[in-house]
Amino acid sequence: MTRQILARRPAAGQQPPLDLHDVVAVGTRRAVEVWLEQTPDPRRRADELADLSDGQVRALVGLLDPATADDLLGTLDPHAAAEVLHVVPAPVAAGLVDSLDPDEAAELLRALPDAERAAVLGAMRVVRSAVVRGLLAWPDDSAAARMNPEVATVRPTMTVREAVDALRAQPAATADAAEVWVTSGPGEASGPALLGVVTFRDLVLAAPGQLVADLMREDVVTVEPTADQERAAHLLQDHHLAALPVVDDGRLLGVLTGDDVADIVEEEATEDAVRQGGAAPMDVPYLRASPLLLWRKRIVWLLVLFVTATITSSVLQHYEDELETVITLALFVPLLIGAGGNAGTQITATVIRAMATGGVRLRDAGRVVRKEVTAGFLAAATIALVGWLRAWTLGVGGEVALTVAVAAGAIILWASVIASLLPLLLRRVGLDPAVGSGPLITTLVDGTGLIIYFTVARWFITALGG
């Protein structure tokens, strides 16, 4: 029957869900299979694994066969899977890794400490470990690091019948592939020139006598091995491709498949979100990050912003006389700079995301600023009104109330200008626009906002010579 993954309640006549402790207790392969079927969510799998003792994990590993090992380790995130390899002897770990696709195996091994990685690679089947070492040699976020080097290939001179026989000879390579790559030489990942592509569908529907050369599509979208993963992901996304061949001047190295793209997009989005919050991205999952690591990833920005923010103290010191004269002015400092910061953060968040997804480029700067300043006018008017009402209810007198209202409007308008320009400026000077934009904009607006506030105060408050 069809497995309704999203239907959580067990179907009629089905036994109540096993948890991983039960599986180890029962100690049969069948129990593992039932658990895998009942627990499709990789995150739940990782949780239940984390609850096991090292001994229990070893016992569990003892129950796995290639199929179940592939199902389990293939779905876990690399760090959770690495935890498993941790507790078993290298040869056993090697056996598990052997059951994965090379690209999955490489991703998993990247999550291991160097020593353990070397041990596991040493214990793996030679052919396979050579392939995986090849992948590990590529830079961490390059397209080649994610590719599957075991691709199904045929020659253009083959008939469909001959091609089918050739494919029978490379079962591993063809597993869950839709495309067959037409290459010049033999099918090693090392050398053959990519000439074109045929789909298994083409082969099914073609006549056995037809030549591959007549079936193949020659116009193939490719990516070079050192291209950034994100660019490769966008190619697959934009062209609705199932697979993207990684080609180094004409020679086919491997294939990047669609299921990698979502992972890549998600990772990139996470890095941006964290940077937007003013911290540096981590390459370990949050729950596995130590407080010390969290501190290191954040303290630099926190200090930079703090030191920058000390300008606000100097600004206020410069207006100390005004404060002495009209102490009530102090009451609205957090309110006004807060509003400016919020307005700015709203804008940078939108603009940065539009830039990340390609919706906004440098040449659009003019349009962005015009748009945001117009929207800023509306927001400024709204907030000015509410600010006036609030100051009035505090009973601070008409002059201060007027000052607060005008300053609120002016600060929000000013925030709109710098917030819409800041991400574009950062990109212009070659920085990631997402870097600390949230806190950065807040801090910038704080300092400048105060100057606006007291300038306005001098205009409207007679006691200050207004």
Added chain:
Amino acid sequence: MTRQILARRPAAGQQPPLDLHDVVAVGTRRAVEVWLEQTPDPRRRADELADLSDGQVRALVGLLDPATADDLLGTLDPHAAAEVLHVVPAPVAAGLVDSLDPDEAAELLRALPDAERAAVLGAMRVVRSAVVRGLLAWPDDSAAARMNPEVATVRPTMTVREAVDALRAQPAATADAAEVWVTSGPGEASGPALLGVVTFRDLVLAAPGQLVADLMREDVVTVEPTADQERAAHLLQDHHLAALPVVDDGRLLGVLTGDDVADIVEEEATEDAVRQGGAAPMDVPYLRASPLLLWRKRIVWLLVLFVTATITSSVLQHYEDELETVITLALFVPLLIGAGGNAGTQITATVIRAMATGGVRLRDAGRVVRKEVTAGFLAAATIALVGWLRAWTLGVGGEVALTVAVAAGAIILWASVIASLLPLLLRRVGLDPAVGSGPLITTLVDGTGLIIYFTVARWFITALGG
């Protein structure tokens, strides 16, 4: 030859890149084909299209054949593609839409005003428009709204040879599909029960006489039509699937393919980023959003935060005597609450993203808070030291300097606690943790931070009875 998409420089002997004005000027289909080959990036395509006059767009559309129309409209984002349909008569628009896959067609039509959508649907081939209307009937972000209802199906009782003949009869459905779905009834999107799946690869490698029933995999991951797109995307992602059948109690409605997943993940990430910045997501691309729309999407949150922030004024008013007595205390208000806000934003950004990608759940609350409070101690100590130095350099005297240092540390520690709890609390009460978390946390810390500041001041400053 293989098209090296990422190689920007034209290959030897190739003419310099055309731009879309040239294409319209030349006015031949070949020119369109060359331009499409030279301009693979959908964003650049959209830009060049935006530069054309309506007349030029009509001329361009006149040059398209189904293949080029599919290549162009299929890669453009729906809103850019909609701009094209805008300027051409409904029958022509219908012709263009007919050349797309139903799911792409539906997505494009969602971007059109109702009247135009109706006109185009009316002018489309009846069979096709029925299929598209079916898709448009599903809620905007449901799995079914993104599925392709034209799927290749065979019967379990067929031999491989018969299956291949059956597939020859449904060319549209099999186009760039890797899987063939085994169903009970005939292949309408309406009704047949899903029994299992075979890949074209299975069919290629099987013997012609074999039964489909013996080849097919029955254990299929499926999703129900009304499931949230994001959940469907995670299923494809987690299980490394090329396609996810959309099944309504046992009956196959269509298939969600891998290339949709990246789009979905990207859209969701954008919505979160915008919410994190304290604005509501928009369903039009940024550059097409009017200032009025931007204002509407932001003003509610801006007001909520502003009104909340007015608490800071009341707090300060409550401590007005302290301010009068030691005016220098006012100098550090923005600095201290700013630092608290930044520390908080760093934390929420990390935690929210970890929650979005499934790395953190409610049950982890304890671990998250312990982790963040420990990291917070380190940050607090660092900032306290720097804060003391800064106050000292302003020459405000030892007591105030000490107050600033201790308050800075205390506020950051406090910010760590609420920032790590806030996203989990929001989720707990059923809200999206990303909602305005950046500005929200800043505003919360502002108010509470001031109370901490003046409490500390009362301890350490003799003039305040410390």
